[in-house]
Amino acid sequence: MIHSYSDSKIVENILQLTGLIQEALNSLTRATMNISLVHSLLYNAGSYESAIAQSACGYLSCGYSGYTFPTQFIPNRQEVLMELKSAAKLCDILFYSYSDKSKLGNGRSLCLEAAETIQSPLLSLGDEIFAFQSALGYILPIYRRLGKLKEKKVVVSWGYDTRFSLPATAHALVYLSAVLGADVSIIAPKDFPLLRRVLKKSKKIAGESDGSVETVERTEKEYHDADAVFAFNWCSVNEFIRPERNKDLAFQYRDWQISKDCLDNALFMTEQPQRLDMIAERAVMDSSANLTSHWLESRILVLLASMDAIFRHNSTIRALV
Known part of the structure; x- marks a missing residue:
């Protein structure tokens, strides 16, 4: 199931899970969520996004590989989806973002299409319309x-x-x-x-x-x-x-x-x-x-809680977009 944060129970749950995760940060291991490898593929992402993803994976003691889109040319929509599908194949969850600076809304629709067509667990770190994380x-x-x-x-x-x-x-x-x-x-x-x-x-x-x-x-x-x-x-x-x-x-x-x-x-x-x-x-x-100084810590906790919401036993969530 794909969610766009419109269910208040899911949003409340993510916020409440951060407290439990914060208490257990020193003992968190990848066994907690059964995650061994995370990939990211980010396009025009904010300056903090890759580092936040690495920090979250560090707490889980799992592998993290950050990929980028080609710089020799601007990939079209289908090429972007192919890249996302390729990056998602060999990992437990793919973090992705796509902000299109030439057409407002294109990145959002692309992120939603990726969630519909890629069957692996996905977590969007944002686009040009919404940055929920x-x-x-x-x-x-x-x-x-x-x-x-x-x-x-x-x-x-x-x-x-x-x-x-x-x-x-x-x-x-x-x-x-x-x-x-x-x-x-x-x-x-x-x-x-x-x-x-x-x-x-x-x-x-x-x-x-x-x-x-x-x-x-x-x-x-x-x-x-x-x-x-x-x-x-x-x-x-x-x-x-x-x-x-x-x-x-x-x-x-x-x-x-x-x-x-x-x-x-x-x-x-x-x-x-x-x-x-x-x-x-x-x-x-x-x-x-x-309270702005709390944002960075909160971002990492929210990302960990969002991953937990996806990988929890009996979870029906496959993608958060």
Whole structure:
């Protein structure tokens, strides 16, 4: 069975498993999940992805081989699927990601097609639309502080910076928070909206989990009322194939910075690696409310828990995409 993190029981289970795994890190062996070899095949992946995969495999004392797509030419869709199928053949599980920087949504559909056609266990580390593993790494520290996110107010906010990452983590944060029953507010300038189809999908799942998803105006009250604020500097999806225009578009929003007064009592997380005096004021970054430093550890725990969810006895999950 293939899952896209739309089942709240699976998401809750992954988050809860991290606690058990963290307690057993010193004694984890590959026998725990009966995994001896992991392969990865990543295309335009984030800077942390390969190292996180290696760290997780290190805790399991299992082998890890990271493969890359050819650089002499740009493979077409069928060639990518052939590469993925080849990499998946000789391992227990394949970590993969594919972010297409020329056509928005192509990587997502390719990752889903791979999960449908390759019969080996698969775990996606993200694409240009959704980065669920990254988002769970941000949610976990908040989840542990607040307990379940149901009926909690979560803000996903754009903030001024100059890196203009793909909105994949922000999309996944909105969606997963909705799956967990949170009331999600999205705060973003008109030039940096999140994808309408992602918001539509998130609103639908929120209706099934007694949560809500809405785009709101930027006011101090919206931040004040929040239990958790996630702030990211994502690129303009309207200028996806013209990334050089992001800098000029963003300059008019250079005052979009999270302040200590604005944050009030909310917990806070932002992009890794953290930058000072950009998305948030130094007082926010230095405060105990900033849990961003927990993200890397959380990412590794979430990946281990996701592997456990796939390999657990009687599990019906073959792929998490």
